[in-house]
Amino acid sequence: MTKTRFAPSPTGFLHVGGLRTALYAYLLARKESGIFALRIEDTDQERFVEGGIENIISSLKWAGMHIDEGVDLDENNLIIQKGNCGPYIQSQRLEMYHTYTTQLLEQQDAYYCFCTKDRLEEVRNCQQTNKLPTGYDGRCREIDPAEAQKRAMAGETHVIRMKMPKTGFTAVDDLVRGHVEFKNELIDDQVLLKADGFPTYHLAVVVDDHFMEFTHVIRGEEWLPSTPKHIKLYEMFGWEKPKFAHLSLMVNEQKQKLSKRHGSVSVQDFVEKGYVPEALINFIAFLGWNPGDEREIFSLQELEQEFDMTKVSKAAAVFNLEKLNWYNKHYIMNLSIQELAKRCEPFYLNSGIDIRAHDLTKIVALEQGRASTLVEIVEHTGFVFAEHLEYEPELLVWKKSTAEDAKEKLSLILEFLKNKPEGEWAKEILEPTVIEWIASKDFGNGDILWPTRVALSGLKNSPGPFELMSVLGKEKTIRRILTAINYI
RNA sequence: GGCCUGUUCGUCUAGUGGCUAGGACGCUAGGUUCUCAUCCUAGUAACAGGGGUUCGAUUCCCCUACGGGCUACCA
Numbered sequence: 001m002t003k004t005r006f007a008p009s010p011t012g013f014l015h016v017g018g019l020r021t022a023l024y025a026y027l028l029a030r031k032e033s034g035i036f037a038l039r040i041e042d043t044d045q046e047r048f049v050e051g052g053i054e055n056i057i058s059s060l061k062w063a064g065m066h067i068d069e070g071v072d073l074d075e076n077n078l079i080i081q082k083g084n085c086g087p088y089i090q091s092q093r094l095e096m097y098h099t100y101t102t103q104l105l106e107q108q109d110a111y112y113c114f115c116t117k118d119r120l121e122e123v124r125n126c127q128q129t130n131k132l133p134t135g136y137d138g139r140c141r142e143i144d145p146a147e148a149q150k151r152a153m154a155g156e157t158h159v160i161r162m163k164m165p166k167t168g169f170t171a172v173d174d175l176v177r178g179h180v181e182f183k184n185e186l187i188d189d190q191v192l193l194k195a196d197g198f199p200t201y202h203l204a205v206v207v208d209d210h211f212m213e214f215t216h217v218i219r220g221e222e223w224l225p226s227t228p229k230h231i232k233l234y235e236m237f238g239w240e241k242p243k244f245a246h247l248s249l250m251v252n253e254q255k256q257k258l259s260k261r262h263g264s265v266s267v268q269d270f271v272e273k274g275y276v277p278e279a280l281i282n283f284i285a286f287l288g289w290n291p292g293d294e295r296e297i298f299s300l301q302e303l304e305q306e307f308d309m310t311k312v313s314k315a316a317a318v319f320n321l322e323k324l325n326w327y328n329k330h331y332i333m334n335l336s337i338q339e340l341a342k343r344c345e346p347f348y349l350n351s352g353i354d355i356r357a358h359d360l361t362k363i364v365a366l367e368q369g370r371a372s373t374l375v376e377i378v379e380h381t382g383f384v385f386a387e388h389l390e391y392e393p394e395l396l397v398w399k400k401s402t403a404e405d406a407k408e409k410l411s412l413i414l415e416f417l418k419n420k421p422e423g424e425w426a427k428e429i430l431e432p433t434v435i436e437w438i439a440s441k442d443f444g445n446g447d448i449l450w451p452t453r454v455a456l457s458g459l460k461n462s463p464g465p466f467e468l469m470s471v472l473g474k475e476k477t478i479r480r481i482l483t484a485i486n487y488i
Numbered sequence: 489g490g491c492c493u494g495u496u497c498g499u500c501u502a503g504u505g506g507c508u509a510g511g512a513c514g515c516u517a518g519g520u521u522c523u524c525a526u527c528c529u530a531g532u533a534a535c536a537g538g539g540g541u542u543c544g545a546u547u548c549c550c551c552u553a554c555g556g557g558c559u560a561c562c563a
Contacts (some may be wrong), residue, residue, distance in 0.1 A: 008563090124560090182492075188559080188560095202557095225493095248556085253499085288501065292503095311500065316557095329525090333526085445522055449522040463524080
């Protein structure tokens with residue numbers, strides 16, 4: 001059975017690149033009715049960020065991904081672990097890593113290394129100045145194993161390195177990149193166990209992926225060069241290796257790796273800017289994958305049905321905000337107004353607007369189809385809540401019309417609206433009635449509608465006057481038109 | 489420097505040994521319209537370059553150029 005995992009380090013908030021890696025792993029599992037798991041790789045003690053694990057999980061949940069196994073959050077947002085292959089947090093699996101480095105040591109597939117960081121740096125500098133390939137020079141590789149063990153037991157600071165063969169090739173058969181070969185002699189004797197007793201990524205992934213029974217390892221392209229080391233480890237242990245898929249990176253407009261220096265990168269950033277998960281998921285899924293036909297709109301459920309790892313493209317994709325905005329507007333447009341109101345509510349509260357006395361569904365409907373983000377909806381509907389609007393007098397005058405004319409037209413519509421019963425105060429009734437009235441007076445629509453709309457919104461661009469009347473109600477509509485007249 | 493890797497409109501991409509190289513976003517123009525947005529119509533624009541192989545290459549091979557990744561007791 002297919003079993004995939006997302007295995008981030010909790011060194012910060014979940015990055016959109018990480019979200020895509022997680023998404024592809026998730027989709028592959030779902031497509032094949034398999035299991036998707038979350039493992040936390042916290043072997044670097046120095047880079048641990050408080051709250052990182054919680055953020056990763058809540059971001060995945062926001063996106064709609066369900067974690068079948070591994071690390072998750074309970075209803076109180078506390079970290080829990082579920083499944084039979086745990087623990088799923090690497091810092092809780094140290095014994096296991098020690099057991100398997102010992103095995104490697106016994107097999108002579110690994111060795112103690114007592115070189116200091118200073119010496120290592122010296123070696124590297126020397127290699128660089130001589131334009132030689134960099135890497136460990138193998139000095140401790142030749143120490144007698146019994147002797148080395150004695151020194152280690154005596155407390156001498158050491159790491160454990162894997163013993164890479166000096167000849168031959170190691171091939172990676174990658175689901176997206178195909179067959180890639182590496183010359184063994186150029187592969188470093190990777191440190192497996194650090195001086196602090198923690199494993200490096202390379203040892204920990206292999207041990208964990210094996211014992212957690214993953215069938216596929218889906219990760220970023222940056223891991224491709226170290227994959228031969230992992231493959232060699234599988235061979236040394238005699239374990240069956242999983243299938244690999246290395247995803248290309250996501251880059252910015254300058255074709256550089258997405259980074260905090262150039263705008264939003266964390267999922268959290270996009271949540272806060274008012275992007276809906278449907279849009280972010282659809283957009284990100286299509287950065288490097290498409291169904292092979294001309295469909296562009298896919299829900300998570302549809303992606304689960306159609307996703308195909310072999311169709312993932314090899315080239316890096318530019319993260320293009322314009323297209324994301326288009327997706328976001330599209331998905332906002334297709335939400336029910338009840339759902340849209342629900343999603344906008346926290347943004348209203350966050351901006352300090354008191355929504356208690358208002359029907360949010362009618363208000364957000366004004367901007368549905370206009371705004372690209374939930375934040376824009378809130379920003380663009382602020383005028384509805386205002387007690388008093390300020391007007392720019394010239395804005396109230398339509399095109400080549402005059403101030404006198406605008407004043408006159410506003411007075412006329414004011415009188416007309418005053419006579420409309422409150423029970424008929426709805427767009428569906430107001431619109432045909434007013435349009436008919438305008439025609440009977442031989443005015444142009446704009447003569448009346450432009451100043452009226454500006455009087456109701458105070459804005460150059462806004463939803464139409466009838467929608468505004470309907471949302472504001474008769475009393476507020478009358479009051480605003482009256483105020484506007486006095487501004488001219 | 490070494491190793492690995494990528495390259496179709498500005499962007500995301502489809503595509504195949506023979507097509508007017510398709511779609512989407514963006515942009516431009518027109519229509520609808522009181523504004524904005526929507527919607528409709530049209531337009532814009534690409535096979536990185538050079539060699540081969542071939543009757544024929546965007547497609548297969550080689551080289552070059554330009555990107556990107558890795559080269560830690562970080563992941």
